[in-house]
Amino acid sequence: MKTIFEKIKRSAPLPQLPQVMLQLIRACGREKTDIDEVTQIICRDAALTAKLLAIIASPHVNLAKQVTTIKSAVVYLGLDTVRNIAISSSAMQFFKFSKLTDNFNINRFWYHSYKCAVLAQRIARQEKQINPDQYFLAGLLHDIGTLVLMATFPEEYKEIKARVNQGQNEFEAQTDILNIDGPKVSSWLFNQWNLNPMACDAVQFLNQPLTRIAEELVHVKILFMANLMAEPENTDVTQDALVLTDIPAAVLNEIAVQAENEVQQMAKSLNLVLGEPEQGYNLLAKDLKDVSLFFGTLDNLLRARDVATLLGTVQRGLEIIFHIPRIFFFLQDREKDLLTGTCAKEDRYYNIITSIALAMNNNASLVIKSVNTGISTASMNQQNLAASDTQILRFLETPALYAIPIVGHKGCSGAMVIGVDSDLAQTLDKNKTLLDLFSRQTGICLENLNFHETYAGDLSDKKMEAYATLTDKVVHEINNPVAIIRNYLEILQLKLPEKHPAQEEITVVKEEMSRVSSLLEGLTSFSKPRVGGSQQTINLNEMCSRVLAVLKKSILMPRQIRVQTELDDTMPKATLDSNGLKQVIINLVKNAAEALEKGSEIRFKTRLVPGSAKVLIDEKKRLPGLVEITIQDNGPGIPSHIKERLFEPYNSSKTGTCNSGLGLSIVHSIVREMQGRITCDSSQGKGTCFTILIPLVPDTGPRLPNDEIMS
Incomplete structure (x- = not known):
């Protein structure tokens, strides 16, 4: 038994439901996602929940108090850690675990686990239990032991599945082949994760006969009932479940119907077809590819040392992922309250686009609207476009334009304007999270470049100011003794006879003092540069x-x-x-x-x-x-x-x-x-x-x- 548990500790990652992983990756990538939303997503998948609990229970975390809910685990780990777990787990799953064993349907597994969780929570409420959320967690993870056995002993599990197909009980087959069953492994894992001892106790009774369960405490009965009632599309309460509770049959039937409706609604929100597990893997593969490509682009973004290189990197990244035909950038000039256009130098419209400027108060422009609102907008099916939008659309050479705001920490820095048709517009709409990542990282990198440029200028100005202050002091302190020395030299020359030998030496000294005065005048001109100021x-x-x-x-x-x-x-x-x-x-x-x-x-x-002269198209003015x-x-x-x-x-x-x-x-x-x-x-x-x-x-x-x- 000890050897089995040691092997389980080193087992392969458990398969998560791909649809849930996609939702989690996208949610954690959004800037305004809160803890509650992430918690709700994690609650939908047993393997993902197990992953978080295992991390929380690991020795290096060493929490002083027990984690009893998924939300408390998410709060402790933080959204960045949860997102990293989701991405890494998805990659491991796609490349190593897309097919666990023959005939294993992860969608069916999810259905049973999630329905058991919902039923356990609702029955616990009806039974007036103190913390129904603990029953949700126990129900969600009740079959995690079976999943772990599949992952740890894939070859042995083929024999177990063969016996189940011949009519043997799955728990009995597990014991015959592995000398341990799923409920015992689940209970051991619950204990490893420091879950409530009542949950550890309840889960290991799932392999017991009904007569034994009837004699146990209510927490054991609740989980057993939920497991019985969680069979696919089963809303009829069995007589076995009624034996274990005083809840009236009508109420229990209503709980079963509500649970089924909740599970079906959740499956619909996940685009989950219970008989088509491959669909989720295909979606996961695509998202992983996009995420990988984005992070490759991000590395290049961080290396960019000027705006042109930065925008070129963004353009190449978008072209690779979305096959975008053409993209223009409009960056904000805050001093002039304008957006100024730019694009790749190789583009045949480069000179024209770099000559375009858009006034920020021109709310008729879709490009300006996207910047002012921070929301992507498209010209598809829109009538009476602003003159600037019409001109830009003409140069994009596509049926419509799609404006994506470039948003950093300090607000909007401009917009990416993409040429689209209806199909590409729909693709971009479906990938708003990835576009938001591009937008946000581009905005942050632009802010960093601008900061470094401004900082360098400010530093130079501060140095010049310090030098000027020092110069003023030096000039003031030196001018007085220089003036006194020159006066004394004049007096000395007057006192001496005109042909005295010292007259020539005094003249040399006076010339040198004049040079000192010239140097002081030069210092003064540096301290206060002679800029006329008049335009x-x-x-x-x-x-x-x-x-x-x-x-x-x-x-x-x-x-x-x-x-x-x-x-x-x-x-x-x-x-x-x-x-x-x-x-x-x-x-x-x-x-x-x-x-x-x-x-x-x-x-x-x-x-x-x-290209430095700008045209305000809508205002019909040239700058x-x-x-x-x-x-x-x-x-x-x-x-x-x-x-x-x-x-x-x-x-x-x-x-x-x-x-x-x-x-x-x-x-x-x-x-x-x-x-x-x-x-x-x-x-x-x-x-x-x-x-x-x-x-x-x-x-x-x-x-x-x-x-x-x-x-």
Whole structure:
């Protein structure tokens, strides 16, 4: 006997009802699932309940109090653990346990176990028992011993089944072949799981004759009666059951009818056909495949280091699972209160989609509606679509669009818009849980990327602020003694004869003090960058040409450095801080010239960034985009140790005592003030390229005519 129990401890996993496992995986994957819902799902399957109780009773858990209900087990383990148990158990079941033994019907097993649980609970209530839920648990698990014997001794159980088919009682056949029967194993398991001793006692009497049961306590009788009455589609109370209770036959019959109705209703909710167990396994196999594919996608999502890579990963994951023909993304720009479009760069509509913007207050748009409500929506069978939806639908080249909100911890970040037909729309509707997983993980990853970008910017700003504060203090403290020294030098020169030998030395000292003053002035310009702050509407190319003309005469021509210009003729007039931009260009060109040898070259280029201009389709307005200025040289490049801290103050690759290392810090501050970005691409020996992106202030001009909206 001891050897059998030791083998049972190492036995294969028990088969759970696939439909229940699917419900549990989906429920635990939803964000708002509560403990009660999960408990109700687990209550529907004996093997799953046994799995949880075994974990709760394991030595490493070491609970101080007894677990008497399924809900208390779920509360202790938590939803994440329960979900992991469900997924791992499903995988084990599908790959190792899809067929337990010949002619074993798991649907029938579920029916008998669940009906026994419902009957035991209802009879216990009628008998005024203190805790009817304990009887539900005992009824649900009463046959778990038989299931364990099948799993542990599959070859021996074939012989047991053969004897049962020839008319022998199953418990007797178990004892003949294995020297133990199912009720004894169930009782042993109940004891291992620290269940109520009354349940352990009641279950081992299930193999006893009726005459013996009539002499036992009420808890034994209740479970025995429930087992008798739990035969498939049996609503007639047998005379044997009436012998064990004082409950009137009419009441007991009513309990049987109610239990049968509850079981049939539950089977219907599970799409369970009692004669077709394979149906559940097929569904389970599909869900396991989808879950596996999703977690493969999730791993790639977590590895993404930029938005384009992240969205590309999402698109590939959805294509693999759902065979989606085309997908567009619309991401929220909270500062401008817009959704801006994007898609795969390989898509032939990339330039058009990236030019589309949707105002967040446009509730007529289905895409905006999905973001504002956080609910997926489709255009199938909808009339009078918004102009933006119609345009997007045209580029999707499908009968309908399906908008899925991208929801993270901090709210909605945008929407995934999928091209669908009626069949694909139905498939997506049936897989909302998986889509919600994609949506939530995409939203969380987007939030993380945005956080890191914002954090890096804020950190840079804080550093600059700290440097500026320190600079102000240094300038203030040094200016006073410098002014005093210069005054004393003037007085000293006046006191000495004009041709005194010391006059020349005093002049040298005065010149050095002037250099100190120049350095202090440079520090002050870093502390308070000279950004004009006044917005002017200018011809950007003309302004750049004028600045370069001045720089050619003063800096570039004396050093014999050529300038090649490539100015975008399509550049519209821009409204921006022209004084600040002039200072940026002067600093960058001057820096490049100082690093170059004679005969070197600087390439200066402007362009309107393709796709950065946005079209508000429904409002019939066009929003200007971004202007890009690149300043590239063919010089020695920037050393890697300098490049890592390029825009930090006091960081310079130049030599000489006059350099403060503040030029690029000032440039960075000005560009940030203009809500722009500056980046540097440089390799030693291959030159340096600075790229500046500056947003053009939105035009509030007239609305566009209909025929120019997407031109």
